[in-house]
Amino acid sequence: xYITMEKEHFLSLVERxxxxxxxxxxxxxxxxxxxxxxxxxxxVFSPExxxxxxxxxxxxxxxxxxxxxxxxxxxARRSRFVLPFRWLAAAVILIIVGTALFLIKPNxxxxxxxxxxxxRILAGGDRAILILGDGSKIDLGKAxxxxxADQRGQEIKKTAEGRLVYDLVAxxxxxxxxxxxxxxxxxxxxxxxxxVLSDGTKVWLNSASSVRYPxxxxxxxxxxxxxxxxxxxxxxxxxRPFIVKTGKQHVEVFGTHFNISAYDDDGMTRTxxxxxxxAVRPLVSSGSKYxxxxxxxxxxxxxxxxxxxxxxxxxxxxxxDWKNGKFIFRNESLKSIMRKLSRWYDIEVDYKGNxxxxxxxxxxxxxxxxxxxxxxxxLTGDVNVKVEGxxxxxxx
Numbered sequence: 472x473y474i475t476m477e478k479e480h481f482l483s484l485v486e487r488x489x490x491x492x493x494x495x496x497x498x499x500x501x502x503x504x505x506x507x508x509x510x511x512x513x514x515v516f517s518p519e520x521x522x523x524x525x526x527x528x529x530x531x532x533x534x535x536x537x538x539x540x541x542x543x544x545x546x547a548r549r550s551r552f553v554l555p556f557r558w559l560a561a562a563v564i565l566i567i568v569g570t571a572l573f574l575i576k577p578n579x580x581x582x583x584x585x586x587x588x589x590x591r592i593l594a595g596g597d598r599a600i601l602i603l604g605d606g607s608k609i610d611l612g613k614a615x616x617x618x619x620a621d622q623r624g625q626e627i628k629k630t631a632e633g634r635l636v637y638d639l640v641a642x643x644x645x646x647x648x649x650x651x652x653x654x655x656x657x658x659x660x661x662x663x664x665x666x667v668l669s670d671g672t673k674v675w676l677n678s679a680s681s682v683r684y685p686x687x688x689x690x691x692x693x694x695x696x697x698x699x700x701x702x703x704x705x706x707x708x709x710x711r712p713f714i715v716k717t718g719k720q721h722v723e724v725f726g727t728h729f730n731i732s733a734y735d736d737d738g739m740t741r742t743x744x745x746x747x748x749x750a751v752r753p754l755v756s757s758g759s760k761y762x763x764x765x766x767x768x769x770x771x772x773x774x775x776x777x778x779x780x781x782x783x784x785x786x787x788x789x790x791x792d793w794k795n796g797k798f799i800f801r802n803e804s805l806k807s808i809m810r811k812l813s814r815w816y817d818i819e820v821d822y823k824g825n826x827x828x829x830x831x832x833x834x835x836x837x838x839x840x841x842x843x844x845x846x847x848x849x850l851t852g853d854v855n856v857k858v859e860g861x862x863x864x865x866x867x
Contacts, residue, residue: 589842589858595678595815597633598662604652604686611635611656611664622686623652625669636667637686651689657681658699660817663793668695671706672713675794678814679734700732702794705747720775721752729767730791736810743772743790753780792834798844799834805854805865808847813863816841823866826854 487493598612601619609619611629619627619635626638635656658664658676666674669687676682680699688694693713705713707726715722717733719740727747733740742751744767751765751773765773765782772785792799793811800808806827809820815837833847841863845856848865857864 587842588860589845589856590840592816592818592841592858592861594838594840595661595663595817597664599635599656599658599664599676601627601635602655602657604654612662622654623650625686627654634665634667637669639669639687652686653683654686655681655683660814668693670708670711673704675702677701677732677793697731697733699734700730700793702728702730702791704728719754721754723750723752724748730787730794732790734810734814737807738776740775741772741790742767742775743785743787744769745787745791751775751780753778793837796837797834798837800847801832802830803832805829805831805848809863809865812841812844816844817861819862821862821864823864826865826867829853 484493484497488498596612601609601611603609603620603622607620611619614629616629616631616633619629621627621640624640626640628636628638630636656664656666656676658678658680660679662678664676666676666682666684668674668684670693672693674682674695677700680697680701682695682697682701684695688711691711693708693711694716695714696716698717701715703713703715703724705724705726705728709725713724713726715724715731717731717740718735719733720742722729722731722742724747727749728745729747729749730743730745731740732743742749746769749767751767753763753775755778763780765780767773767782770784770787772783772787772790774781774783786801788795789799789801793815798808798811804827806822808831812818813820818841831848831851831853835844835847841858845858845863848854849856853867855866857866
């Protein structure tokens, strides 16, 4: 991609540079051209014009860089004005947009623009789709606050804080109206959302996740289905257990706070307990019978991989970093980190070389753009990152 401008336009750009109204990109353009002054194949000005331009720009940069420590103009003329501009142009380019190549032709100034894709890829946000029992879909990210839908004696609303809630508006329902209706909330890559179920249980959904639940729970139990990752604060009800089903396990509680991460591409289902107690019941291959049952206490995490179920003590707060708006990596493999980033920033990841299992650590806010998030990896010097569009390549 090239930006092309006439010589007159470039001169007006120089004027903006001198009076501090030029944009960062325009400053780079001016400084890069000055760096090439004196090279005949790049020059579009007469020698006299070049000398005038050099002198004016030199004083400007002296003022910005050195304040009262002025350079000798005659010395600058004898040195062909190369070093100050070469140093400044290189520094500014590396800091702002990376190295760029500049080509100048008679009466035309062209520069290929290196697009900083990583800075343009922003963090995810509150985005989700609600699928009602009749199959109708509502984009919750775009829906206005307030009334969303009516469903079998309930009003579904979006609160001022952006949560989805269910309010009972009619307790005396006909047999037809009292039939169980299932709703589903789905978050895409780059999405998250919070749902308050009819019993008061709060559910936070991470990116690329879904939760399926009845609009009203039965008198005997409260059963929902989860794909991906969710954090739960279950409303206490000793007469009705709360059961979360995933493809590989069931988790049963009565009132507690816990997190389940059950992404298929992770190859492992993790259940982390923060408050109360839970029973984790892995399913055997038939999908209907339980194998070993693990009962967790706060600060423990069950890890189900295949038929093997392990229980470890963990930093529970780090396990719900996403719910608290952070990424926390502690000696975590590069591949695991990039899976999390790919879901939140909606990117595709490729690897070159044997880098997938390199361990990294660090923390960063999930509100940062992709460039800031990737800085955790590149600061170590162990890997390099290339971003083109929404594709990220990791290499040695």
